[in-house]
Amino acid sequence: xxxxxxxxxxxxxxxxxxxxxxxxxxxxxxxxxxxxxxxxxxxxxxxxxxxxxxxxxxxxxxxxxxxxxxxxxxxxxxxxxxxxxxxxxxxxxxxxxxxxxxxxxxxxxxxxxxxxxxxxxxxxxxxxxxxxxxxxxxxxxxxxxxxxxxxxxxxxxxxxxxxxxxxxxxxxxxxxxxxxxxxxxxxxxxxxxxxxxxxxxxxxxxxxxxxxxxxxxxxxxxxxxxxxxxxxxxxxxxxxxxxxxxxxxxxxxxxxxxxxxxxxxxxxxxxxxxxxxxxxxxxxxxxxxxxxxxxxxxxxxxxxxxxxxxxxxxxxxxxxxxxxxxxxxx
Numbered sequence: 001x002x003x004x005x006x007x008x009x010x011x012x013x014x015x016x017x018x019x020x021x022x023x024x025x026x027x028x029x030x031x032x033x034x035x036x037x038x039x040x041x042x043x044x045x046x047x048x049x050x051x052x053x054x055x056x057x058x059x060x061x062x063x064x065x066x067x068x069x070x071x072x073x074x075x076x077x078x079x080x081x082x083x084x085x086x087x088x089x090x091x092x093x094x095x096x097x098x099x100x101x102x103x104x105x106x107x108x109x110x111x112x113x114x115x116x117x118x119x120x121x122x123x124x125x126x127x128x129x130x131x132x133x134x135x136x137x138x139x140x141x142x143x144x145x146x147x148x149x150x151x152x153x154x155x156x157x158x159x160x161x162x163x164x165x166x167x168x169x170x171x172x173x174x175x176x177x178x179x180x181x182x183x184x185x186x187x188x189x190x191x192x193x194x195x196x197x198x199x200x201x202x203x204x205x206x207x208x209x210x211x212x213x214x215x216x217x218x219x220x221x222x223x224x225x226x227x228x229x230x231x232x233x234x235x236x237x238x239x240x241x242x243x244x245x246x247x248x249x250x251x252x253x254x255x256x257x258x259x260x261x262x263x264x265x266x267x268x269x270x271x272x273x274x275x276x277x278x279x280x281x282x283x284x285x286x287x288x289x290x291x292x293x294x295x296x297x298x299x300x301x302x303x304x305x306x307x308x309x310x311x312x313x314x315x316x317x318x319x320x321x322x323x324x325x326x327x328x329x330x
Contacts, residue, residue, distance in 0.1 A: 073224050
């Protein structure tokens with residue numbers, strides 16, 4: 001179901017690319033030395049770092065999953081998505097402090113592994129294989145998710161959407177590396193929180209008020225009202241917690257930001273970053289609860305739960321609001 005035209009989808013993509021690349025060019029300028037390009041001279045401040053690591057963990061699918069979990073699995077579904085994601089920041093914080101102490105001038109995780117195992121090539125190569133696989137997966141997942149959303153809501157060719165998003169990220173990264181990433185991260189996190197704070201209360205108001213949210217807390221079937229539902233905990237919650245705690249250990253974005261912030265701010269950056277991240281699923285889950293109630297009332301038909309937030313916004317708000325929501329996934 002297309003809510004925007006392909007032309008509108010392309011205009012949205014191009015506008016986003018032009019604004020973000022121009023902002024990076026004028027704000028950070030080109031970076032020519034490794035220390036600046038790779039770790040922003042190790043001078044990233046507390047709030048810049050916190051916003052950067054928080055939005056770096058908000059992968060594009062999370063924009064959908066927050067609402068989907070609330071829609072499908074109600075209160076326990078969104079709890080077990082949100083809690084372990086925040087927890088992984090807190091668990092990684094002392095790891096980041098230790099890494100910064102052991103290798104204060106480092107750049108990458110494979111570099112640390114080579115140092116830790118005294119240059120053992122087999123160990124280094126084994127970790128490189130895992131490392132590059134993880135990073136490639138992150139790129140593919142984010143580009144595919146964002147491109148799929150744009151294609152789904154506008155009918156824009158999916159290859160065009162995916163390639164366009166990838167080229168935009170590559171273009172601004174090549175200008176000033178880590179400085180560009182941190183700068184755009186702050187912009188993107190402010191966009192996500194700002195649009196979320198604007199759109200979600202608007203949706204709740206148009207749907208009939210907070211009662212709509214409360215009616216949808218059990219999910220679309222109405223059966224998941226207990227925060228610690230044992231079925232959800234053992235089939236999804238605990239396994240997800242284990243995998244998410246382990247995830248940052250192999251993720252260069254966590255390591256590189258740990259190396260980019262001022263050393264005395266490392267702990268604060270990851271604690272604040274985790275709390276900032278938590279705001280995103282909490283806010284966006286409300287769209288899923290509203291969607292669950294609207295479906296129960298027969299007011300909308302959600303064909304694909306993954307984009308329930310899109311259905312809700314398209315049903316209740318004008319097209320400009322839907323365009324803003326799509327930008328959140330970018």
